[in-house]
Amino acid sequence: MCGIVGYLGNRQATDVLVDGLSKLEYRGYDSAGVAVNNGKNELEIRKFQGRLAVLAEDLEKNPIKGHLGIGHTRWATHGVPSDVNSHPHFNKEKTIAVVHNGIIENYLELKAELQAEGYEFISQTDTEVVPNLIDYYFTSDKSQNTIEKFLRAVKNAVSDLK
Ligand code: GLU
Numbered sequence: 001m002c003g004i005v006g007y008l009g010n011r012q013a014t015d016v017l018v019d020g021l022s023k024l025e026y027r028g029y030d031s032a033g034v035a036v037n038n039g040k041n042e043l044e045i046r047k048f049q050g051r052l053a054v055l056a057e058d059l060e061k062n063p064i065k066g067h068l069g070i071g072h073t074r075w076a077t078h079g080v081p082s083d084v085n086s087h088p089h090f091n092k093e094k095t096i097a098v099v100h101n102g103i104i105e106n107y108l109e110l111k112a113e114l115q116a117e118g119y120e121f122i123s124q125t126d127t128e129v130v131p132n133l134i135d136y137y138f139t140s141d142k143s144q145n146t147i148e149k150f151l152r153a154v155k156n157a158v159s160d161l162k
Helices: 013-023 052-061 107-116 129-140 146-160
Strands: 003-008 031-037 043-049 068-074
Touching (some): 003 013, 013 031, 013 052, 013 068, 031 052, 043 052, 107 129, 129 146
Antiparallel strands (some): 003 068, 031 043, 031 068
């Protein structure tokens, strides 16, 4: 079993995320990672195979400043434990980051459909289809309202997942 933590608030997100993930360590995991909005409208993503301490040390040496983020400890089901297979997973532009617990049963089918649309994958995980599927629905929606468009893209993507 792995763990998921999310934070939006006044504190530095990475402090809360690492603290939250440390409380979930007992569940077991093989890697840990975070994605944080750095306030410049960019997602900074750090993820490493191994103990949470590896991630925590990296964040101490080179902090990410930001108040919104997600964190994950992974227990690999699809793809070996590695930095690349660690969560969060993201789309090519790194505008959408996803953490996920469990298994996406129809990921091969979804991956093939996305590859036919020109999407490329860098990990062996089932999870990586999710940010790319959201990206696909988001970019094919021509409406101007970004928030509504994003919510619609997430809903459409989720309804495709088994
Ligand atoms: N199936 C996903 C993976 O292998 C998530 C595993 C988990 O629940 O941590 O990356």
